[in-house]
Amino acid sequence: MKPRHDAVPSPIMTTPEVARYLQVHQSTLYKLIRRGQIPVFKIGSDYRFDRDTIKTWMADRTRKFQALRPKSGPTPDLEH
Template sequence: MERYPEILTVTQLAEYLQCDKSTIYRLIKSGEIPAFRVGSNWRFRREVIAQWLEQRSRPKKNGS
């Protein structure tokens, strides 16, 4: 992820996550992914996305 700039666009994030831009917009709409607006465009902090990915990739404890 180091080759990407500090602030990512929807297109850059979709490329990095290897998914469609519509998936990114769905995650934004549901509040599942940390994002902010610059005017009418969505942006993502690279460091925050890295943390978000780390949290999502951890196995969930099942209460035992």
């Protein structure tokens, strides 16, 4: 069966779907899972992700990152 282009995306995502969504390799996603750094739940032996929770998690991480950046002045030299 072909996927419908007008269909509403599922609120539950699989590991490959989240890896594509975050644009990371699946092994990176599994590291985040093992470290407890990403919200996840299991159904049987499979990991699943709530789409809205992942969006909130990304927004929270973005806010935390932006809070750590200097407000003004030159950006730090990262090549040391």
